Amino acid sequence: MNARVATGGLLDRLAMGLSGLCLVHCLATSIILALLASAGGLLFSPMVHEVGLTLAIGLGAFSLGRGVIDHGFMMPSAVGGLGLGVMAGALTLTHGPEETAYTIIGVAILALGHDLNRRAGI
Secondary structure (H helix, E strand, O other): OHHHHHHHHHHHHHHHHHHHHHHHHHHHHHHHHHHOHHHHHHHOOHHHHHHHHHHHHHHHHHHHHHHHHHHOOOHHHHHHHHHHHHHHHHOOOOOOHHHHHHHHHHHHHHHHHHHHHHHHOO
């Protein structure tokens, strides 16, 4: 049982790290875009966002789903799912401050879900 909890905690920490990287990407892209329009174009590539969201969904589904199996609490998974939904919804917006704000909110909610999942496994 302890090995499962340790592995689950590791996955949640990894997922929270990925959420942090997403947050840094969003903020850096906005700043770089304001400073250097040509560099911002590379970071604003739709492929970067689609691959990042795909990784977040895959890691989130595995880690949060495993948490439900290990500790039986659904709330962390529901909170994380809400965060993923907000992030996915942000992809439908045009590039700009609204998209950045919704993505950051989604990332924060997802990170909260992973933190709740990690704490439930302790």
